[in-house]
Amino acid sequence: xxxxxFDPEALADAMAQLLGLTQTPESRAQTIVxxxxxxxxxxxxLSISLDDQEEPAPVFTx
Amino acid sequence: xxxxxxDGSARAIAEAVRTGAASAREIAQETLSRIKTQNTALGAxxxxxxxxxxxxxxxxxxxxxxxxxxxxLAGAPFAVKNLFDIEGxxxxxxxxxxxxxxxxxxxxxxxxxxxxxGGVLIGSLNMGEYAYDFTGQNxxxxxxxxxxxxxxxxxxxxxxxGAAVAGGLVPIALGSDTNGSIRVPSSLCGLFGLxxxxxxxxxxxxxxxxxxLDHVGPIARSVGDLALAYDAMLGRDEADPAQAxxxxxxxxxxxxxxxxxxRIARLGGYFARSAESSAIAAVDVVARALKADRVVELAGSxxxxxxAYLITMVEGAALHLERLRTRLRDFxxxxxxxxxxxxxxxxxxxxxxQKFRRRFRTEALALFRNVDILLAPAxxxxxxxxxxxxxxxxxxxxxxxxxxxxxxxxxxxxxxxVVVAPVWTEGERLPIGVQIIAAPWREDLALRxxxxxxxxxxxxxxxxxxx
Numbered sequence: 212x213x214x215x216x217f218d219p220e221a222l223a224d225a226m227a228q229l230l231g232l233t234q235t236p237e238s239r240a241q242t243i244v245x246x247x248x249x250x251x252x253x254x255x256x257l258s259i260s261l262d263d264q265e266e267p268a269p270v271f272t273x
Numbered sequence: 274x275x276x277x278x279x280d281g282s283a284r285a286i287a288e289a290v291r292t293g294a295a296s297a298r299e300i301a302q303e304t305l306s307r308i309k310t311q312n313t314a315l316g317a318x319x320x321x322x323x324x325x326x327x328x329x330x331x332x333x334x335x336x337x338x339x340x341x342x343x344x345x346l347a348g349a350p351f352a353v354k355n356l357f358d359i360e361g362x363x364x365x366x367x368x369x370x371x372x373x374x375x376x377x378x379x380x381x382x383x384x385x386x387x388x389x390x391g392g393v394l395i396g397s398l399n400m401g402e403y404a405y406d407f408t409g410q411n412x413x414x415x416x417x418x419x420x421x422x423x424x425x426x427x428x429x430x431x432x433x434x435g436a437a438v439a440g441g442l443v444p445i446a447l448g449s450d451t452n453g454s455i456r457v458p459s460s461l462c463g464l465f466g467l468x469x470x471x472x473x474x475x476x477x478x479x480x481x482x483x484x485x486l487d488h489v490g491p492i493a494r495s496v497g498d499l500a501l502a503y504d505a506m507l508g509r510d511e512a513d514p515a516q517a518x519x520x521x522x523x524x525x526x527x528x529x530x531x532x533x534x535x536r537i538a539r540l541g542g543y544f545a546r547s548a549e550s551s552a553i554a555a556v557d558v559v560a561r562a563l564k565a566d567r568v569v570e571l572a573g574s575x576x577x578x579x580x581a582y583l584i585t586m587v588e589g590a591a592l593h594l595e596r597l598r599t600r601l602r603d604f605x606x607x608x609x610x611x612x613x614x615x616x617x618x619x620x621x622x623x624x625x626x627q628k629f630r631r632r633f634r635t636e637a638l639a640l641f642r643n644v645d646i647l648l649a650p651a652x653x654x655x656x657x658x659x660x661x662x663x664x665x666x667x668x669x670x671x672x673x674x675x676x677x678x679x680x681x682x683x684x685x686x687x688x689x690x691v692v693v694a695p696v697w698t699e700g701e702r703l704p705i706g707v708q709i710i711a712a713p714w715r716e717d718l719a720l721r722x723x724x725x726x727x728x729x730x731x732x733x734x735x736x737x738x739x740x
Contacts, residue, residue, distance in 0.1 A: 257625060
């Protein structure tokens with residue numbers, strides 16, 4: 212999945228079922244708003260090219 | 274006398290208690306009296322631990338009577354965001370759901386260390402639900418209100434901490450900061466706030482939000498009190514697995530060393546965009562006072578903010594997933610729906626975010642080879658009005674709750690230590706803060722700069738006169 216092909220409505224409906232979440236229409240609508248914001252943020256992040264050898268920082272020591 | 278002391282610093286209160294000019298009991302009683310009369314307006318405290326506070330105060334007075342040496346915070350009242358464990362109370366973390374938890378069996382480490390230094394715990398403070406908040410509003414307990422204008426936000430999520438200190442209820446409060454939750458209320462309430470280096474202070478006994486990014490730290494009305502509280506909380510604690518094995522380095526001994534010799538620059542690029550003129554003007558004031566005319570760029574700051582945003586969504590969602598499944602209706606909708614969205618995001622985005630975190634750290638460390646301190650806005654604007662959902666930045670309408678921390682997020686993403694210092698403009702009722710950012714483990718430098726600005730009257734944190 213890439214931000215370009217991101218379909219928040221479809222994702223929300225599929226994942227709500229997968230995760231066992233029962234939402235009201237209002238909750239679903241707000242979830243979709245937040246998915247759109249997340250996709251905007253992801254688009255910025257994914258614009259950076261990272262090498263295969265770059266290490267993540269799951270336990271981080273500055 | 275006692276009332277005047279409460280408007281001053283914890284340091285001055287401790288000095289008065291040590292010399293016998295005031296008793297710890299008098300201080301505690303006056304504090305409790307203030308809370309009784311002002312808390313309804315401020316929405317700061319959610320629990321008041323009066324019995325415990327008076328018992329602790331009496332113990333301090335008895336120790337003085339026995340001529341025992343008293344700690345650096347002797348008799349100084351403090352309070353903690355209600356995500357810190359307080360023995361005997363359920364740790365609500367701003368939620369309705371957590372009130373069903375059993376009472377905490379022990380105090381959080383940070384709280385215990387402030388008490389060991391002589392501080393007197395007064396109670397716990399309002400906060401945004403599960404710390405996922407920049408506004409200081411809470412659907413269950415009501416909003417914390419900005420003491421400088423009660424119709425405006427404190428900022429969050431440590432909103433009660435901001436309200437309590439700016440309102441003169443306590444001189445020091447503890448907060449937590451995952452993406453800006455100490456720095457945003459410090460900016461909007463006109464206070465000094467310290468977010469230490471990631472891994473510096475123990476988080477044991479603080480209810481988590483995002484393990485990769487959670488910090489704890491103090492908010493105060495003076496830099497000296499920030500340093501006193503920070504010094505008291507230093508030290509290894511095996512109960513926090515994220516704490517780094519670094520020697521404790523107290524900041525108070527060098528606090529007044531001044532800024533001579535420090536290389537200070539302001540951050541441009543990302544940190545000069547998406548801000549109202551008041552935020553940029555505040556950095557101008559501080560930079561001018563420090564004769565900091567260099568502007569440097571921290572490459573990747575926008576992406577760093579995005580990465581922190583996504584990690585927060587996903588880790589927060591994972592923490593609360595079972596509660597979202599079973600008790601969604603008990604969440605603040607503004608929080609629950611955002612967490613649900615986090616549970617739905619692709620894992621590859623988060624892997625990229627964690628890899629980018631290390632890349633961005635390398636960029637920042639390279640910058641710190643040529644500079645000691647970086648200056649940046651703390652918030653893009655002064656305190657929004659309570660209930661305000663959106664604001665316009667760079668011509669775009671954005672959600673306040675999601676975007677008030679857009680300048681704090683890139684910095685905490687890589688755990689840099691930051692002091693927020695409040696700037697006041699003639700004719701304005703509300704302040705706005707500037708981030709004073711140092712290299713990892715150099716809290717001492719950020720505090721020194723803040724102290725120099727405070728001594729020169731460039732920044733200040735007065736007690737609000739309630740409107």
